[in-house]
Amino acid sequence: MSSNLEDLYREVILDHYRSPRNRGELPVPPAHRSEGFNPLCGDEVTVFLDVDPDTAIVRDIKIQGQGCSISQASTSMMSAAVKGQTVDEARRLIRAFKALMSIHETRLEGEGDGSDLAADLEGVRLGDLEALQGVVKFPVRIKCATLSWNTLQQGLDEIAAAGE
Amino acid sequence: MNLDAMPLDVERIRRDFPALAREIRGQRVVYLDSAASSQKPESVLRAMDDAYRCYYANVHRGVYQMAEESTAAFEAARAKVTRFVGARSSRELVFVRNATEAINLVAYSWGRANLQAGDAVVLSHMEHHANIGPWQMLAEERDIELRWIPMTDDFRLDLSTLDELLRGARLLAVTAMSNVLGTINDIRPLADAAHAHDALLLVDACQYVPHVATDIVEWDADFVAFSAHKMLGPSGIGALCAREEILDAMPPFLGGGEMIRDVRLDGFTTNELPWKFEAGTPAIVEAIGWGAAIDYLAALGMTEVRDHEERLTRYALDALTERFGDAIHIYGPRDVSIRGGAISFLFDDIHAHDISQVLDQRGVCVRAGHHCAKPLMRRLGVPATSRASFYVYNTEAEVDALVAALVAAEAFFRI
Numbered sequence: 001m002s003s004n005l006e007d008l009y010r011e012v013i014l015d016h017y018r019s020p021r022n023r024g025e026l027p028v029p030p031a032h033r034s035e036g037f038n039p040l041c042g043d044e045v046t047v048f049l050d051v052d053p054d055t056a057i058v059r060d061i062k063i064q065g066q067g068c069s070i071s072q073a074s075t076s077m078m079s080a081a082v083k084g085q086t087v088d089e090a091r092r093l094i095r096a097f098k099a100l101m102s103i104h105e106t107r108l109e110g111e112g113d114g115s116d117l118a119a120d121l122e123g124v125r126l127g128d129l130e131a132l133q134g135v136v137k138f139p140v141r142i143k144c145a146t147l148s149w150n151t152l153q154q155g156l157d158e159i160a161a162a163g164e
Numbered sequence: 165m166n167l168d169a170m171p172l173d174v175e176r177i178r179r180d181f182p183a184l185a186r187e188i189r190g191q192r193v194v195y196l197d198s199a200a201s202s203q204k205p206e207s208v209l210r211a212m213d214d215a216y217r218c219y220y221a222n223v224h225r226g227v228y229q230m231a232e233e234s235t236a237a238f239e240a241a242r243a244k245v246t247r248f249v250g251a252r253s254s255r256e257l258v259f260v261r262n263a264t265e266a267i268n269l270v271a272y273s274w275g276r277a278n279l280q281a282g283d284a285v286v287l288s289h290m291e292h293h294a295n296i297g298p299w300q301m302l303a304e305e306r307d308i309e310l311r312w313i314p315m316t317d318d319f320r321l322d323l324s325t326l327d328e329l330l331r332g333a334r335l336l337a338v339t340a341m342s343n344v345l346g347t348i349n350d351i352r353p354l355a356d357a358a359h360a361h362d363a364l365l366l367v368d369a370c371q372y373v374p375h376v377a378t379d380i381v382e383w384d385a386d387f388v389a390f391s392a393h394k395m396l397g398p399s400g401i402g403a404l405c406a407r408e409e410i411l412d413a414m415p416p417f418l419g420g421g422e423m424i425r426d427v428r429l430d431g432f433t434t435n436e437l438p439w440k441f442e443a444g445t446p447a448i449v450e451a452i453g454w455g456a457a458i459d460y461l462a463a464l465g466m467t468e469v470r471d472h473e474e475r476l477t478r479y480a481l482d483a484l485t486e487r488f489g490d491a492i493h494i495y496g497p498r499d500v501s502i503r504g505g506a507i508s509f510l511f512d513d514i515h516a517h518d519i520s521q522v523l524d525q526r527g528v529c530v531r532a533g534h535h536c537a538k539p540l541m542r543r544l545g546v547p548a549t550s551r552a553s554f555y556v557y558n559t560e561a562e563v564d565a566l567v568a569a570l571v572a573a574e575a576f577f578r579i
Contacts (some may be wrong), residue, residue, distance in 0.1 A: 005521070009576070041517055041548055042541060042547040043547060066547050067515060067547070068515035068516070068517035068518050069515060069518045070518075138521070141517070
């Protein structure tokens with residue numbers, strides 16, 4: 001198998017794909033439910049979020065849906081990274097992950113030097129998530145990796161809007 | 165299978181397609197995505213190049229020599245397309261951008277002139293979004309009812325309730341060949357059933373015309389939509405073929421140049437058929453390229469083309485089943501006499517995208533996704549499939565390359 005392919009399918013990705021974390025559902029309410037679709041490939045994800053209204057901590061997160069190994073692994077890693085974090089930390093992670101996915105694109109198109117994105121990445125520990133960086137070399141797969149993150153962001157926005 | 169058909173000389177055919185000589189990551193490309201779009205032979209590329217280099221001018225306008233040559237080549241291409249599908253006259257052959265636009269034209273023009281609230285349009289579960297979207301848009305606007313012909317478990321139309329579905333219907337719109345399953349639908353009985361209920365029949369023939377000799381008069385279809393790019397021609401041009409009296413009665417679709425006979429400040433009169441539906445400068449050179457593609461297919465012989473694809477499809481179905489057994493799910497009929505060369509498949513626990521990615525490393529091009537047929541994917545209970553599809557230039561060796569690449573993909577993702 002070529003090295004390219006192994007850049008994409010790192011062992012930690014295959015591990016999350018084969019044993020996804022935080023699968024299941026949460027009762028709604030009190031949990032919040034948001035759905036994401038990738039119209040390109042038909043992948044679907046549902047994110048259940050239980051956010052403590054007083055402390056703004058993501059007490060629990062559960063995931064349902066189907067997709068390719070990249071989208072499933074990214075979703076699983078996302079759930080593990082966000083669980084137990086505050087909403088602000090979760091948003092910082094979303095920004096950092098998106099930066100990880102788009103640095104390459106930005107440089108290609110010659111828009112800026114990527115320093116804004118670097119700022120988003122600074123001081124955020126992505127851990128396992130960095131294994132997904134190889135996805136950037138396969139531009140059509142970036143949407144697979146970002147699907148659950150966009151759905152998480154949508155969920156957090158909806159919770160914030162409901163709380164206002 | 166036709167026993168008189170001479171096998172295609174595929175090695176010679178392959179030399180006519182420059183893109184097939186391409187290497188990807190050091191390996192000769194294995195192009196198995198012709199159901200999405202086909203590759204183009206030298207003769208098509210040359211015909212289009214010649215048109216631009218030697219006699220390019222706008223059509224139906226100038227009285228100088230180049231304009232006359234350009235117009236003659238453009239209309240000669242229309243005549244070739246007309247003959248190729250067995251239409252009665254060039255007046256019935258309207259050039260559009262693609263099959264999707266052809267169906268939209270029918271929905272917009274015929275649909276708005278003829279359908280009222282409560283009227284029904286009958287579709288099937290195996291339609292491409294191109295034959296769903298225009299009708300759903302119209303249904304929303306006009307409050308018409310959409311009814312669906314279901315599918316049997318062996319991937320064919322379930323016609324047991326057809327009479328009931330057609331009661332009060334104004335139009336039946338179905339595909340002649342499913343882009344996902346390969347299933348060929350027998351059109352003539354559908355036309356007879358529709359007409360018995362005073363409904364018209366629209367056929368989405370864009371997967372059928374490239375692969376099977378087509379006679380739309382024998383079909384008795386009222387509207388037929390298809391495109392050039394799946395049949396060795398360029399992208400950007402397709403056709404709506406329809407009965408002259410129906411086209412005559414339809415209001416124009418787009419307004420502008422060419423579709424008009426006379427314009428006054430207080431109104432206009434429309435041009436004759438088919439130009440009434442061809443507003444603006446058409447895809448002149450694409451039409452000429454399409455004509456060359458039809459010459460190429462006609463020289464091969466559509467009986468021979470169909471024969472080659474049946475043989476290759478049987479070889480592929482056998483090879484996939486033999487190698488993977490119960491691990492592979494193939495969505496479509498097993499009997500090659502009632503199907504085309506698009507084979508959709510899925511492995512347990514391996515997503516179609518992941519399969520395609522590994523295949524791409526070996527230069528094997530297949531389609532992964534929902535194939536613009538989401539209602540069908542829901543009926544099949546899968547989010548996506550991989551699809552390999554064949555055409556005149558594909559070989560058994562390429563099927564072997566597909567199987568070998570799938571073995572590698574399966575090994576890679578197996579737990």
